[in-house]
Every structure is written in structure tokens, then in C-alpha cells.
Amino acid sequence: ENCDIWDNAVGGVQCRRGGNPRIRHCRISANQRYGVLVAEQGEGFFEQCQIFDNARMGVAISQRSKPRFSGCQIFDNHGEGVEISGQAEGELLDCEIFSNEAANVLVKDKSDPRLYRCVIHDGHKEGLRIISSSEGRFEQCEFFANTMAGVSVMQNSKPVFRHCVLQHGIENGVTVLHGAEGQFIDCEITHHGGTAVLVGDKSQPRFERCHILN
Numbered sequence: 001e002n003c004d005i006w007d008n009a010v011g012g013v014q015c016r017r018g019g020n021p022r023i024r025h026c027r028i029s030a031n032q033r034y035g036v037l038v039a040e041q042g043e044g045f046f047e048q049c050q051i052f053d054n055a056r057m058g059v060a061i062s063q064r065s066k067p068r069f070s071g072c073q074i075f076d077n078h079g080e081g082v083e084i085s086g087q088a089e090g091e092l093l094d095c096e097i098f099s100n101e102a103a104n105v106l107v108k109d110k111s112d113p114r115l116y117r118c119v120i121h122d123g124h125k126e127g128l129r130i131i132s133s134s135e136g137r138f139e140q141c142e143f144f145a146n147t148m149a150g151v152s153v154m155q156n157s158k159p160v161f162r163h164c165v166l167q168h169g170i171e172n173g174v175t176v177l178h179g180a181e182g183q184f185i186d187c188e189i190t191h192h193g194g195t196a197v198l199v200g201d202k203s204q205p206r207f208e209r210c211h212i213l214n
Helices: none
Strands: 004-006 012-017 023-026 028-029 034-038 045-047 050-051 059-061 068-070 073-075 082-084 091-093 097-098 105-107 114-116 118-121 128-130 137-139 142-144 151-154 160-162 166-167 174-177 183-185 189-190 197-199 205-207 211-213
Touching: 004 012, 012 028, 028 034, 034 050
Parallel strands: 004 028, 012 034, 023 045, 028 050, 034 059, 045 068, 050 073, 059 082, 068 091, 073 097, 082 105, 091 114, 097 118, 105 128, 114 137, 118 142, 128 151, 137 160, 142 166, 151 174, 160 183, 166 189, 174 197, 183 205, 189 211
Antiparallel strands: none
């Protein structure tokens, strides 16, 4: 608890091979690759940590891992804020993810995370990018002021969004391309600089009881 973890040659924290630490109120920054790596079916519980200014991604979750992050701030990293790959899962609850140089959150490689009540904003690229047959459940999340799409769903992915708010993006609110699907239920998609919802390339998302306005 209450540790400063910084300026390590690879990463600040690694959880591997079922490792399951509890890390609270720590500041993880300025590491030369990533702030936190959870791999090889790792777990771990990160509570009210700040993860920032790492040379690549703030948090990398891969290889069927499933950690939990609660009340964390993940920001100003020089790659993705959070990258979830390799059929990983994981939960992020009440986290703020912002101002990262690549996508604030990237989900790929058939991964299936859960994000609840997260605020994802001011990304230099997408707020959330979901690719390569990934899924995921996103509930009561807020996306705003991201440079590219608030949410981008591509390559046969099919996430589910419930009670999410997407607003004030510089480009599109939602982009669905390359055979993707996905469900948007009781969501609000408003006030974007581009198109509120862009669908193409044989994609078939479903929108139910959504409020969509530009």
C-alpha cells in the first residue's frame, strides 16, 4: 500500500502464472515499457492506484488473465491506457482512463473484459477500440472528448453496451466496421463532430432504446 513504483527497465508491476497480489493506493509511473502487466492467467486486485506516464501502455492484460481494477486512474501513458489481448478477461470498476497517446482502451484477440461505471475521455485516438473477434460488456460507462471515435468496433467483434453515454467527441460517436456486430441498449450518443453512428462493411450492430442526436 501507498508505494511509488517508477523508472523500472521493463515494467512497474508484473502478475504472472496465477499471481494474485493486492495493490492499493500506489503510484506506478515512468516505467520504460508498461506500468502493469498481467499475463499467463494472472489475477491481482488494484485499488485506487494511479498509473501514468509509462513509455508504452499503462496496463497490459493478456494470456487469459483476469485482474480487477477498482477506482484507478490510468492516464498520460505513451501507448494505450489499457490493452486487453490474448483471450483475457478482467474487470475495471469506477476507473478513469484518459489522455493516453493511443486508444484509451484497446480490446483484441478474442478478449472479453467487463467495464462498469468507467469514465473514458480525452484520448489522443479512440476512447475504446475493439477488434479481432473480441467481445466485452460495458455498463454505465461514459465516453467523451476523444479525438477519434468514442467507441470503435471492428473485425467481427460483438460487445454489449448498456446505459452508456457517449458525447462531445471530435469525430464519430460510434464506428462499426469490418463485419462487426454488437448491441447498444439504453445508451445516449450525442454531440459529436462527425457522425453519431457510422456502420459499414457488412456490419450489423443493434441499437435498442437509444437516444442518438448530433
